Amino acid sequence: MKKPSSPYPNLEAQRQQLLRQLSDLRELRRGSLTEQFLMVKRKGGSPVKRGPYPLFTRKEAQKTVSARLSDPSLVPIYRQQIQNMREFEATISQLVRVGEELSDLAIAEVVQKKTPGGTRTDRRGPPSGRRAGRQTNP
DSSP, rough: OOOOOOOOHHHHHHHHHHHHHHOOOOOOOOEEEEEEEEEEEESSSSSEEEEEEEEEEEEETTTEEEEOOOOOHHHHHHHHHHHHHHHHHHHHHHHHHHHHHHHHHHHHHHHHSSSSSSSSOOOOOOOOOOOOTTTOOO
Protein backbone atom coordinates (compact mmCIF):
# COMPACT_ATOMS: atom_id res chain seq x y z
CA MET A 1 0.00 0.00 0.00
CA LYS A 2 1.38 3.36 -1.02
CA LYS A 3 1.68 6.05 1.66
CA PRO A 4 -0.26 9.19 0.71
CA SER A 5 1.99 12.10 -0.17
CA SER A 6 2.15 15.10 2.11
CA PRO A 7 -0.40 17.83 1.32
CA TYR A 8 2.24 20.45 2.15
CA PRO A 9 3.62 20.97 -1.42
CA ASN A 10 0.08 21.24 -2.82
CA LEU A 11 -0.93 23.79 -0.19
CA GLU A 12 2.25 25.78 -0.74
CA ALA A 13 1.53 25.85 -4.50
CA GLN A 14 -2.01 27.09 -3.78
CA ARG A 15 -0.59 29.77 -1.48
CA GLN A 16 1.84 30.98 -4.17
CA GLN A 17 -0.96 31.08 -6.76
CA LEU A 18 -3.16 33.14 -4.43
CA LEU A 19 -0.31 35.57 -3.76
CA ARG A 20 0.16 36.00 -7.52
CA GLN A 21 -3.56 36.72 -7.88
CA LEU A 22 -3.30 39.37 -5.18
CA SER A 23 -0.37 41.03 -6.90
CA ASP A 24 -2.42 41.35 -10.10
CA LEU A 25 -5.17 43.34 -8.37
CA ARG A 26 -4.12 46.98 -8.57
CA GLU A 27 -7.13 49.28 -8.33
CA LEU A 28 -9.48 48.48 -5.45
CA ARG A 29 -12.56 50.33 -4.26
CA ARG A 30 -14.89 49.49 -1.36
CA GLY A 31 -18.57 50.10 -1.78
CA SER A 32 -21.23 49.51 -4.38
CA LEU A 33 -22.64 51.17 -7.44
CA THR A 34 -26.39 51.45 -7.87
CA GLU A 35 -28.84 53.40 -10.00
CA GLN A 36 -30.83 56.18 -8.40
CA PHE A 37 -34.19 57.37 -9.71
CA LEU A 38 -35.82 60.59 -8.56
CA MET A 39 -39.47 61.56 -8.60
CA VAL A 40 -39.84 65.25 -9.40
CA LYS A 41 -42.88 67.41 -10.12
CA ARG A 42 -43.36 69.29 -13.32
CA LYS A 43 -44.60 72.85 -13.36
CA GLY A 44 -48.13 71.56 -13.71
CA GLY A 45 -47.74 69.40 -10.58
CA SER A 46 -47.63 66.01 -12.31
CA PRO A 47 -44.85 63.68 -11.08
CA VAL A 48 -42.18 62.40 -13.43
CA LYS A 49 -39.45 59.84 -12.84
CA ARG A 50 -35.89 61.03 -13.59
CA GLY A 51 -32.79 58.89 -13.87
CA PRO A 52 -31.13 56.54 -13.66
CA TYR A 53 -28.24 58.34 -12.00
CA PRO A 54 -25.20 56.24 -11.05
CA LEU A 55 -24.73 56.38 -7.27
CA PHE A 56 -21.57 55.19 -5.52
CA THR A 57 -22.18 54.18 -1.89
CA ARG A 58 -19.70 53.14 0.79
CA LYS A 59 -19.37 52.90 4.58
CA GLU A 60 -17.15 55.48 6.23
CA ALA A 61 -16.79 55.61 10.04
CA GLN A 62 -20.00 53.56 10.52
CA LYS A 63 -21.98 55.92 8.28
CA THR A 64 -23.16 55.43 4.72
CA VAL A 65 -21.69 57.97 2.32
CA SER A 66 -23.04 58.32 -1.21
CA ALA A 67 -21.82 60.26 -4.21
CA ARG A 68 -23.47 60.61 -7.57
CA LEU A 69 -21.15 60.02 -10.52
CA SER A 70 -21.78 62.90 -12.87
CA ASP A 71 -19.38 61.66 -15.56
CA PRO A 72 -20.79 58.54 -17.28
CA SER A 73 -17.29 57.47 -18.39
CA LEU A 74 -16.40 56.82 -14.71
CA VAL A 75 -19.10 54.17 -14.25
CA PRO A 76 -17.18 51.25 -15.88
CA ILE A 77 -14.01 52.24 -14.00
CA TYR A 78 -15.84 52.23 -10.65
CA ARG A 79 -17.50 48.92 -11.52
CA GLN A 80 -14.13 47.30 -12.28
CA GLN A 81 -12.53 48.69 -9.11
CA ILE A 82 -15.43 47.41 -6.99
CA GLN A 83 -15.22 43.99 -8.68
CA ASN A 84 -11.46 43.93 -8.01
CA MET A 85 -12.15 44.59 -4.33
CA ARG A 86 -14.56 41.65 -4.18
CA GLU A 87 -11.96 39.40 -5.84
CA PHE A 88 -9.37 40.68 -3.35
CA GLU A 89 -11.62 39.80 -0.39
CA ALA A 90 -12.35 36.31 -1.78
CA THR A 91 -8.65 35.68 -2.45
CA ILE A 92 -7.71 36.83 1.05
CA SER A 93 -10.31 34.45 2.49
CA GLN A 94 -8.81 31.56 0.52
CA LEU A 95 -5.29 32.59 1.56
CA VAL A 96 -6.33 32.51 5.23
CA ARG A 97 -7.83 29.03 4.76
CA VAL A 98 -4.63 27.72 3.14
CA GLY A 99 -2.52 29.40 5.84
CA GLU A 100 -4.57 27.71 8.55
CA GLU A 101 -4.14 24.32 6.87
CA LEU A 102 -0.39 24.89 6.62
CA SER A 103 -0.36 25.88 10.31
CA ASP A 104 -2.24 22.71 11.23
CA LEU A 105 0.34 20.63 9.34
CA ALA A 106 3.19 22.41 11.14
CA ILE A 107 1.58 21.73 14.53
CA ALA A 108 0.95 18.08 13.65
CA GLU A 109 4.59 17.74 12.61
CA VAL A 110 5.82 19.15 15.95
CA VAL A 111 3.47 16.89 17.94
CA GLN A 112 4.59 13.86 15.94
CA LYS A 113 8.28 14.66 16.60
CA LYS A 114 7.70 15.10 20.34
CA THR A 115 5.84 11.84 20.82
CA PRO A 116 7.55 8.95 19.07
CA GLY A 117 5.18 6.11 18.38
CA GLY A 118 2.12 8.30 17.94
CA THR A 119 0.41 11.21 19.56
CA ARG A 120 -0.44 9.44 22.83
CA THR A 121 0.93 11.20 25.89
CA ASP A 122 1.85 9.47 29.14
CA ARG A 123 0.11 11.08 32.11
CA ARG A 124 1.47 8.86 34.86
CA GLY A 125 2.94 10.31 38.03
CA PRO A 126 6.51 9.92 39.27
CA PRO A 127 8.03 6.41 39.48
CA SER A 128 6.71 4.21 42.29
CA GLY A 129 8.26 4.82 45.71
CA ARG A 130 9.13 8.41 44.81
CA ARG A 131 6.35 10.89 45.22
CA ALA A 132 6.65 14.61 45.01
CA GLY A 133 7.47 16.20 48.35
CA ARG A 134 8.24 12.86 50.05
CA GLN A 135 11.75 11.77 50.90
CA THR A 136 12.79 8.15 50.78
CA ASN A 137 14.98 6.46 53.39
CA PRO A 138 18.48 5.59 52.21
